[in-house]
Amino acid sequence: MAEPVIIIGAGIGGLSAAIRLAAAGQRVIVFEQNPLVGGKMNEIRTDGFRWDTGPSVITMRHVLEDLFTAAGRRLDDYLTLVPVEPLTRYFYLDGTVLDVTRDWPRMAEQIARLDERDVEGYLAYLAYAARLHRITGPVFIYDRPPTPGSLLRVSPADMRHVDAWRTMDAAIRGFVRSPHLRQLLGRFATYVGASPYRAPATLNVIAHVELTGGVWYPRGGIYAIARALERLARECGVEIHTGCRVEQIIVQQGAVQGVKLAGAQTVPARAVIANVDVATVYERLLPTTHTLRSPLRRLSRAEPSCSGFILLLGVEGSHLQLAHHNIFFSSDYPREFDDIFRRGQPPDDPTLYVAITSKTDAEDAPTGNENWFVLVNAPALGTAFDWVTRAASYRDHVLARLAERGLDVRQRIRSEHMLTPLDLERLTGARRGALYGLSSNNPLAAFRRPHNRARDVRGLYFAGGTAHPGGGVPMVTLSGAAAARLLLDDLA
Numbered sequence: 401m402a403e404p405v406i407i408i409g410a411g412i413g414g415l416s417a418a419i420r421l422a423a424a425g426q427r428v429i430v431f432e433q434n435p436l437v438g439g440k441m442n443e444i445r446t447d448g449f450r451w452d453t454g455p456s457v458i459t460m461r462h463v464l465e466d467l468f469t470a471a472g473r474r475l476d477d478y479l480t481l482v483p484v485e486p487l488t489r490y491f492y493l494d495g496t497v498l499d500v501t502r503d504w505p506r507m508a509e510q511i512a513r514l515d516e517r518d519v520e521g522y523l524a525y526l527a528y529a530a531r532l533h534r535i536t537g538p539v540f541i542y543d544r545p546p547t548p549g550s551l552l553r554v555s556p557a558d559m560r561h562v563d564a565w566r567t568m569d570a571a572i573r574g575f576v577r578s579p580h581l582r583q584l585l586g587r588f589a590t591y592v593g594a595s596p597y598r599a600p601a602t603l604n605v606i607a608h609v610e611l612t613g614g615v616w617y618p619r620g621g622i623y624a625i626a627r628a629l630e631r632l633a634r635e636c637g638v639e640i641h642t643g644c645r646v647e648q649i650i651v652q653q654g655a656v657q658g659v660k661l662a663g664a665q666t667v668p669a670r671a672v673i674a675n676v677d678v679a680t681v682y683e684r685l686l687p688t689t690h691t692l693r694s695p696l697r698r699l700s701r702a703e704p705s706c707s708g709f710i711l712l713l714g715v716e717g718s719h720l721q722l723a724h725h726n727i728f729f730s731s732d733y734p735r736e737f738d739d740i741f742r743r744g745q746p747p748d749d750p751t752l753y754v755a756i757t758s759k760t761d762a763e764d765a766p767t768g769n770e771n772w773f774v775l776v777n778a779p780a781l782g783t784a785f786d787w788v789t790r791a792a793s794y795r796d797h798v799l800a801r802l803a804e805r806g807l808d809v810r811q812r813i814r815s816e817h818m819l820t821p822l823d824l825e826r827l828t829g830a831r832r833g834a835l836y837g838l839s840s841n842n843p844l845a846a847f848r849r850p851h852n853r854a855r856d857v858r859g860l861y862f863a864g865g866t867a868h869p870g871g872g873v874p875m876v877t878l879s880g881a882a883a884a885r886l887l888l889d890d891l892a
């Protein structure tokens with residue numbers, strides 16, 4: 401039997417690569433150190449509540465559909481994706497509540513109440529974001545990593561619209577006047593763990609995939625996606641071993657030979673795809689003799705994307721004022737990002753995100769209760785804040801902030817879990833707890849992100865949030881596709 405392709409890690413990027421390779425006729429074995437697949441996409445159940453612990457907003461449905469199509473299946477036979485409406489409910493300190501909705505007349509009416517001129521400004525912004533997607537998608541998102549050659553596919557006329565040299569916020573200001581809308585549109589930077597005051601305006605493309613493409617929720621919870629991909633992979637013949645940690649990638653004369661598992665068993669492989677943080681691969685999984693071209697030093701110094709502080713709350717009562725996705729904006733957005741990226745501190749006045757899947761899936765909480773996922777953006781792990789000694793008081797602070805916004809649930813918490821950046825690093829292998837790999841706070845981030853094919857080790861590939869095209873569920877699904885395509889090209 402031909403030696404298999406081994407995939408280290410059953411995160412969404414690893415499963416995506418496994419499915420594509422198996423569908424192309426490769427023998428594929430996945431080793432996952434955790435008891436369950438999914439990586440950062442995970443769930444917890446206690447006291448009759450169920451919470452997703454990682455992603456909560458799913459966009460770019462077509463990316464998942466393409467993966468099922470590549471395996472000759474239909475997504476609808478595995479997952480029921482329902483549109484979330486409103487996409488998000490936004491709460492501002494001055495009492496304004498804005499539902500971002502697919503219902504354009506309702507959306508226009510809400511915008512007009514803020515500033516009538518912003519109705520046309522918002523439409524122009526959507527057109528601008530759609531153009532960014534048309535221009536950048538084929539080169540930076542849906543294909544293998546960009547090269548100077550692939551950039552030639554962008555016409556000179558389109559190239560000047562890539563808009564990499566000003567910030568997201570600067571571009572947004574050119575379209576809308578209302579501070580409410582500016583804050584709302586700037587928030588899309590956080591979908592890749594970046595700051596709207598530093599990330600290149602090109603990242604306004606994220607607004608396109610959500611505001612024009614919509615937000616989807618899989619019945620049964622976001623974790624249903626991981627379950628569906630596991631089922632699809634196994635049906636395609638992928639062997640998945642959970643509770644199986646890879647300790648080393650065996651390399652001889654610059655080429656991958658296989659992997660060594662915890663317990664010293666070795667498994668030969670014709671190629672390896674690491675669905676692991678790229679810097680961690682170089683630091684812990686490759687032999688120390690890797691070549692001078694190793695990107696470890698550069699990656700260790702690179703700024704990570706932000707992390708998060710999470711409270712999973714089983715809350716007694718029904719909160720009719722809340723939707724499935726809710727944002728309570730802070731009073732000073734630039735200061736919040738300064739706290740995160742310059743001071744390395746969790747914000748004193750954080751924007752609070754509250755996702756409640758029991759609004760859509762009633763069985764996620766006992767009758768008369770709700771399952772709250774509260775997320776606050778936090779800095780990647782560093783020296784400025786010690787979560788070991790300060791997490792409990794930050795939890796109290798976040799609950800007090802919610803209370804100030806009219807949501808005092810402190811006496812009505814029936815079940816609770818807390819996840820700090822330290823937990824995210826420990827449980828998911830996220831280096832410094834970063835949710836989305838390396839920072840996108842730089843116009844050249846797309847070029848600096850590690851390639852899906854290792855430069856210095858033949859037969860080694862990368863899929864996942866730290867490799868091209870970056871973090872987030874649709875992106876890592878594409879990352880798996882890019883790694884699989886490069887590997888198949890090389891085998892051919």
Ligand SMILES: Cc1cc2nc3c(=O)[nH]c(=O)nc-3n(C[C@H](O)[C@H](O)[C@H](O)COP(=O)(O)OP(=O)(O)OC[C@H]3O[C@@H](n4cnc5c(N)ncnc54)[C@H](O)[C@@H]3O)c2cc1C
Nearest residue numbers: 409411412413433439440454455456457646864865872873
């Ligand atoms: C709190 C939070 C909120 C988020 N919100 C969103 C959101 O709303 N929308 C969105 O699109 N994205 C969101 N994301 C980001 C998204 O979850 C990630 O980008 C994506 O799931 C990462 O997938 P990945 O393929 O990089 O693999 P990972 O999820 O990083 O999984 C890697 C896997 O490899 C395994 N592994 C590592 N080392 C080894 C080893 N040596 N041997 C065996 N196995 C190993 C790990 O156990 C893990 O299962 C969020 C993430 C978090 C944490």
